[in-house]
Amino acid sequence: xxxxxxxxxxxxxxxxxxxxxxxxxxxxxxxxxxxxxxxxxxxxxxxxxxxxxxxxxxxxxxxxxxxxxxxxxxxxxxxxxxxxxxxxxxxxxxxxxxxxxxxxxxxxxxxxxxxxxxxxxxxxxxxxxxxxxxxxxxxxxxxxxxxxxxxxxxxxxxxxxxxxxxxxxxxxx
Numbered sequence: 001x002x003x004x005x006x007x008x009x010x011x012x013x014x015x016x017x018x019x020x021x022x023x024x025x026x027x028x029x030x031x032x033x034x035x036x037x038x039x040x041x042x043x044x045x046x047x048x049x050x051x052x053x054x055x056x057x058x059x060x061x062x063x064x065x066x067x068x069x070x071x072x073x074x075x076x077x078x079x080x081x082x083x084x085x086x087x088x089x090x091x092x093x094x095x096x097x098x099x100x101x102x103x104x105x106x107x108x109x110x111x112x113x114x115x116x117x118x119x120x121x122x123x124x125x126x127x128x129x130x131x132x133x134x135x136x137x138x139x140x141x142x143x144x145x146x147x148x149x150x151x152x153x154x155x156x157x158x159x160x161x162x163x164x165x166x167x168x169x170x171x172x173x
Contacts (some may be wrong), residue, residue, distance in 0.1 A: 014082040015136035019094075019114060020045070022140055023107065031147075033104070040101060051094035052114070059086040077129040084122040090117035106150075110143055 026033040027041050036044070060083055063069045069079040093110035098104050115141050124130045 002013065008120060010133065013133060013137060015132045016053045016056055016134040018140050019091075019111065020048050022110065022143055023048045025144075026107065026147075033107075040104075044098065044101070044104065044107065047094055047097045048111075051097065053112075055090050056083070059083060074132075077125045080125045081122065084118055084125065087118045088115050091118060106147075108155050113143075161163045 023044055027032060027036065027044065060069065060072050060074075063082060064072055066078060070076055074080050074083055091111050091114045095108045095115065098111060115167040117135055121130050121132060121135055
């Protein structure tokens with residue numbers, strides 16, 4: 001049971017999906033990005049999905065079919081070079097495509113930072129096996145923290161509506 005649960009969590013929190021989750025969070029969670037017109041939102045979601053999920057999955061499938069990698073999980077750190085290099089290119093192209101929208105510079109920088117994270121993973125993978133899942137999740141957490149810092153410490157990224165329950169003080173005595 002725990003093996004199935006861990007596999008499910010691994011799939012849901014796959015590094016290919018984390019950037020998509022961050023873009024969806026920004027577009028749907030009451031941030032200034034949620035004010036974008038529907039066409040812009042669809043463009044941002046599509047570009048993110050294409051460059052951070054679809055193309056990398058196709059690259060890995062292609063490498064597997066040509067027997068350049070043993071498994072799609074990239075378990076062997078020595079087999080990570082080409083897939084990680086492709087991911088760096090994909091994240092960079094995603095950043096360039098998002099930069100076409102002048103007010104989405106923060107998203108573009110997030111994708112470029114993702115490319116830098118993958119580049120660090122590529123370098124580290126020459127010596128050790130590094131968790132790509134934890135790198136992606138760490139980048140996502142850092143992104144959320146930076147959004148809040150950039151907003152002056154206020155919560156510009158509301159994850160839920162504020163609670164408006166009445167507060168009563170306890171009677172004395």
